[in-house]
Amino acid sequence: xxxxxxxxxxxxxxxxxxxxxxxxxxxxxxxxxxxxxxxxxxxxxxxxxxxxxxxxxxxxxxxxxxxxxxxxxxxxxxxxxxxxxxxxxxxxxxxxxxxxxxxxxxxxxxxxxxxxxxxxxxxxxxxxxxxxxxxxxxxxxxxxxxxx
Amino acid sequence: xxxxxxxxxxxxxxxxxxxxxxxxxxxxxxxxxxxxxxxxxxxxxxxxxxxxxxxxxxxxxxxxxxxxxxxxxxxxxxxxxxxxxxxxxxxxxxxxxxxxxxxxxxxxxxxxxxxxxxxxxxxxxxxxxxxxxxxxxxxxxxxxxxxx
Numbered sequence: 001x002x003x004x005x006x007x008x009x010x011x012x013x014x015x016x017x018x019x020x021x022x023x024x025x026x027x028x029x030x031x032x033x034x035x036x037x038x039x040x041x042x043x044x045x046x047x048x049x050x051x052x053x054x055x056x057x058x059x060x061x062x063x064x065x066x067x068x069x070x071x072x073x074x075x076x077x078x079x080x081x082x083x084x085x086x087x088x089x090x091x092x093x094x095x096x097x098x099x100x101x102x103x104x105x106x107x108x109x110x111x112x113x114x115x116x117x118x119x120x121x122x123x124x125x126x127x128x129x130x131x132x133x134x135x136x137x138x139x140x141x142x143x144x145x146x147x148x
Numbered sequence: 149x150x151x152x153x154x155x156x157x158x159x160x161x162x163x164x165x166x167x168x169x170x171x172x173x174x175x176x177x178x179x180x181x182x183x184x185x186x187x188x189x190x191x192x193x194x195x196x197x198x199x200x201x202x203x204x205x206x207x208x209x210x211x212x213x214x215x216x217x218x219x220x221x222x223x224x225x226x227x228x229x230x231x232x233x234x235x236x237x238x239x240x241x242x243x244x245x246x247x248x249x250x251x252x253x254x255x256x257x258x259x260x261x262x263x264x265x266x267x268x269x270x271x272x273x274x275x276x277x278x279x280x281x282x283x284x285x286x287x288x289x290x291x292x293x294x295x296x
Contacts, residue, residue, distance in 0.1 A: 050212040051239035057200060064198040083268060084235035087261055091199035091232070111273035113235055115263065120231060125259035 008035065009098050012076040013135040015040060016100075017142065020055070020078050023047075026101075026109070026143040029055035030076040031063060031094075038068060056085035060092045070094050078139040079106050080132060083113050086120040089128065096129045100139035109143050156183060157246050160224040161283040163188060165248075165290065168203070168226050174249075174257070174291040177203035178224040179211060179242075186216060204233035208240045218242050226287040227254050228280060231261050234268040237276065244277045248287035257291050 012030050015037065020028030023042025031038045041058035045051055056077050063070070070093040080099045081089060089097060103112050121128045160178050163185065168176030171190025179186045189206035193199055204225050211218070218241040228247045229237060237245060251260050269276045 045239075048212070049215065050209055051241070052205060052208055052212075052236040060200055061198055064196070064200075067197065082235060083231040083263065084233075084239070087230060087232035087235075088200040090261065091193075093199070113238065113268060113273065114271040115231065115268065120261060120263065123262040125261070 008032075009076070009131065009134045012037075012074070013078070013098065013100055013139070016055075016076045016078050017135065017139055020139075020142060023055075024146065025055075026078060026139065026146050027055040028078050029059040031059050032074050032076065033072055038073065039063060039066070052084065054082065054085050055079075056081050057088055060085075060088045060094075063092065074098060076134075078142070079103075081117045081120075083115045083120050086117045087124075090120065090124045090126055093126070094128070095126075098131045098134050100133065100135050101143060102132055102136075105136075105140060106143065109147050156180075157224070157279065157282045160185070160222070161226070161246065161248055161287070164203075164224045164226050165283065165287055168287075168290060171203075172294065173203075174226060174287065174294050175203040176226050177207040179207050180222050180224065181220055186221065187211060187214070200232065202230065202233050203227075204229050205236055208233075208236045208242075211240065222246060224282075226290070227251075229265045229268075231263045231268050234265045235272075238268065238272045238274055241274070242276070243274075246279045246282050248281065248283050249291060250280055250284075253284075253288060254291065257295050 016028040016030045025043040027043035043055040044053040074096040080103045164176040164178045167188045173191045175191035191203040192201040222244040228251045
């Protein structure tokens with residue numbers, strides 16, 4: 001990974017973290033095209049009552065509502081995508097995912113389905129580039145502050 | 149399984165199959181409480197452009213929009229729930245799922261993430277009762293008729 005990717009990853013994850021904070025949950029998502037933010041979504045499970053309204057699912061739905069193409073898009077998320085979200089990301093055709101906190105750490109705060117994002121990709125029908133632990137400590141701190 | 153459960157399973161799956169046919173895809177879903185149908189949803193991925201709009205996901209969202217409790221509900225679906233849908237079903241708190249066509253057969257017609265509904269349940273945080281191959285041949289015939 002070159003340093004420009006590293007700088008961009010951190011910058012985008014800072015935005016995902018800010019969106020998470022605003023939504024009063026540890027989960028925030030940004031979809032970007034290069035340096036340009038396409039959309040930002042928080043987790044809205046509690047406020048909407050929709051148990052599927054994870055930050056990444058909200059992003060996928062918003063992206064399709066906007067009629068956006070997925071070529072070249074990168075999805076940044078504070079928590080490793082669960083199998084629901086990772087599957088939706090694959091169906092949407094997004095080719096690159098960056099997350100902060102691995103599911104093994106999320107499990108300390110929220111019940112998890114113990115299937116990693118990597119496993120969904122490996123058993124799927126499309127290669128997706130995946131990078132983890134970007135700003136992990138900063139994002140993990142939010143999980144600790146907002147623990148249920 | 150007693151015969152009244154078997155009769156109900158078949159009756160509800162017939163409805164799921166009818167919903168699938170109406171939606172012009174092989175995928176239809178019914179949520180029921182005993183003999184009472186709570187809601188019915190087709191797959192709307194093509195018509196909505198939302199790649200996450202599988203029949204079961206549509207059912208979960210509609211259920212939450214209606215503010216329905218999930219106690220005692222059974223979800224019937226023509227295709228074995230994919231990891232996206234099975235995870236959403238677990239998050240929603242639905243305790244019983246009945247499907248017709250296993251993912252190994254669906255794969256002949258649509259690309260699949262090779263994680264079974266059973267595996268999601270086994271790696272999850274809540275027991276869910278799962279029955280498969282109810283009206284399998286009838287539902288499979290629709291997959292064959294509508295193959296992409």
